[in-house]
Amino acid sequence: MSRSPAHTVLVVLATALAAVVAALPPSGPAGGAGSNPATRTGPTPDRPTLAGGRAPGCATPLAPSRPVTGTPWAQQRYAPERLAPLATGAGVTVAVVDSGVDRAHPQLAGRVLTGDDLLDPGGDGTRDCAGHGTGVASIIAAAPRPGVAFRGLAPDARILPVRVSEQQVVDGRESGRTVSAGDFARAIRWAVDRGADVLNLSVVLYADDPAVRAAIAHAVDRDVVVVAAAGNLHENGNPRPFPAAYDGVLGVGAIGADGVRSPFSQTGPYVDLVAPGGDVLMAAPRQGHLRAEGTSYAVPFVAGTAALLREYRPELNAAQVAQRIVASTDPAPGDRAGGAYGVGVLNPYRAITDVGGGAPGGLRPAAALADDRADPAVLARQARRATARHRALALAGISGALVATAVLLALVVPRGARRRWRPPGTAGT
Structure with a gap:
């Protein structure tokens, strides 16, 4: 069956986005059963717009959602309250090239900048007809x-929305508009040229498009941390996902609450690490929360961590930020062979606090994340062992000095006492 260029781009969202987004019960916990399955998608480019939005309304309004008070499992794992005293993402701009970001949600108010809309000229990227981009942005900020227990990893980060899709998957069928690969590339460039520090690409293309490849290279050259989804087609043969497969991009796979790779999460050399992507809680457009699954939703956990690092360690360039993120991962269960987990499971706290890794002043080539790169986990382990050796040597030196002092005192004190502490050869009084 022939497909239009727009569809080629956003097999993108239909697939990368994720499997099932379900409306939660009125005010139940994050684990409640949902009705209304749907999937999300999204991307966007360049004109100033009215926040009220003169662009046409959504063809299919999303079902209303209620706030959820329970603490989601991913938040229990990462405890953002431990991160807040160190960094909150303040002063960092994260571009979310997706389905738009609804700035009207109470938890996103004041955090969403005026962006762009490649689907509807005149839009500012703040209308979300799929809910995907809003959810992604909320995991970040x-x-x-x-x-409400739910909160983003980097709640003071600024979100720059670029709308490129309103595609959803309902009852197994793709519906909704998406942009072409060329416009997707334009969206990336627009975000980079408008000052993005981190680029969140929760979308997947299954073709190596020259324009998109060049746009990613532009982002890397401009010192932007680029994070992309590894895709959800593991059971369909793991087709190579882009932009995740490009050099200089952090490719992210998904795990569930048990820490095991989600069945849909693709495997291959393009997976640099994994993050929560199963049964993930996020904000829904306007108000309330939804749960969803997909590598799309694992990406913002990594992008949020990058935002924290860009605030906490401003001297690090983008490649060094990415290096710290992969070098500080937790061990993954089972055999890492085959690219199921990359180097391990995201650990934002360790990424910020671990000693070593990402030292300033080094090279920042995209090849730092290429397939033939040295294993960052091994490098981090070696750095920690070197630090431990230095400490051990220092302690040994101190201990030796103390022992020598004790021996000296043991010899000198008795003699001094016999002489009543007079120097040798001094006449007594």
Whole structure:
């Protein structure tokens, strides 16, 4: 069956996005059963716009969602409250090239910049007809709210929305508009040229498009941390996903609450690490929360961590930030062979606090993340062992000095006492 260029780009969202987004029950916990399955998608480019939005309304309004008070499993794992005293993403701009980001959600109010809309000229990227981009942005930057446990990893980061899709998957069928590969590339360039520090690409193309490849190279050259989804077609043969497969891009796979790779999460050399992507809680457009699954939703956990690092360690360039993120991962279960988990499971706290890794002043080539790169986990382990050796040697030196002092005192004190502490050869009084 022939497919239009737009569809080629956003097999993108239909696939990368994720499998099932379900509306939660009125005010139940994050684990409640949902009705209304749907999947999300999204990308965007360049004109100033009215925040009210003169662009046409959504063809298919999303079902309303209610706030969820329970703490989601990913948040229990990462405890953003431990990160907040160190960094909150303040001063960092994260571009979310997706389905738009609804700035009206209470947890995103004041955090969403005026962006662009490649689907509807005149839009500013803040209309989300799929819910995907809003959810992705909330995992990065949702603000704490009374009575709501859910919050983003980097709640003070600024979100720059670029709308490129409104595609959804309902009852197994793709529906909704998407942009062409060329416009997707334009969206990336627009975000980079408007000051993005981190680029969140929760979308997947299954073709190596020259324009997109060049746009990613442009982002890397401009010192932007680029994070992309590894794709959800593991059971369909793991077709090579782009932009995740490009050099200089952090490719992210998905795990569930048990820490095991989600069945849909693709495997291959393009997976640099994994993050929560199963049964993930996120903000829904306007208000409330939804749960969803997909590598799309694992990406913002990594992008949020990059935002924290860009605030906490501003002297690091993008390649060094990426290096710290992969070098500080937790061990993954089972055999890492075959690219199921990359180097391990994202650990934002260790990425910020671990000693070593990402030293300033080094080279920042995209090849730092190429397939033939040295294993960052091994490098980090070696750095930690070197630090431990230095400490051990220092302690040994101190211990030796103390022992020598004790021996000296043991010899000198008795003699001094016999002489009543007079120097040798001094006449007594």
